[in-house]
Amino acid sequence: MLSLKELYETCSSCRKCPLGDTRNNMVFGEGNIRGKLVFIGEAPGYDEDMSGRPFVGKAGQLLEKGLSALDLKRDRDYYICNILKCRPPQNRTPLEEEAKACLPYLRNQIIIMKPKIIVALGATSLKYIFGEEFRITRDRGKWIERNGFLMTATFHPSAVLRDESKKKPFWEDLKEINKRYREIK
Numbered sequence: 001m002l003s004l005k006e007l008y009e010t011c012s013s014c015r016k017c018p019l020g021d022t023r024n025n026m027v028f029g030e031g032n033i034r035g036k037l038v039f040i041g042e043a044p045g046y047d048e049d050m051s052g053r054p055f056v057g058k059a060g061q062l063l064e065k066g067l068s069a070l071d072l073k074r075d076r077d078y079y080i081c082n083i084l085k086c087r088p089p090q091n092r093t094p095l096e097e098e099a100k101a102c103l104p105y106l107r108n109q110i111i112i113m114k115p116k117i118i119v120a121l122g123a124t125s126l127k128y129i130f131g132e133e134f135r136i137t138r139d140r141g142k143w144i145e146r147n148g149f150l151m152t153a154t155f156h157p158s159a160v161l162r163d164e165s166k167k168k169p170f171w172e173d174l175k176e177i178n179k180r181y182r183e184i185k
């Protein structure tokens with residue numbers, strides 16, 4: 001097990017998959033590592049790759065708007081990261097082998113941070129965090145307890161940007177996440 005600093009350095013020079021050659025910046029994650037609430041997205045996009053920061057593009061701004069309305073702040077209440085730490089070309093869905101190469105880093109981060117609540121954002125995150133048998137439209141908003149973590153999933157904010165009808169359930173999910181977070185705090 002590496003410390004967060006060691007892990008950050010390892011990820012910065014990682015070449016375990018070809019995305020290491022095409023990235024501009026590795027996107028490690030950001031927020032309060034002691035916040036007890038962790039959001040996990042899919043992979044960095046253009047803005048994230050350019051800045052080295054997660055969820056700073058349009059999708060990130062939508063998520064941030066919802067969370068701020070609930071007085072949930074990145075630097076105080078939660079940490080946010082992704083299944084992959086490097087951007088796939090044209091933002092395509094992560095390949096199985098990319099996820100397999102990258103997931104041990106995420107597991108190491110989670111073990112260090114010991115969050116109480118883990119939120120998967122979107123289908124890819126749900127698949128790798130919960131398991132293959134889960135489906136985002138069917139299972140979002142449900143809560144399970146596993147390995148001492150309370151876990152749930154909601155739509156990826158970029159899916160919400162594409163499809164208006166996802167806005168309301170997304171908002172309902174964020175409100176429930178906030179409620180549970182206040183309870184455990």
Ligand code: URA
Pocket residue numbers: 041042043044045048053054055056057059060082158
């Ligand atoms: N989408 C993601 O899944 N993660 C990001 O960091 C940005 C967009």
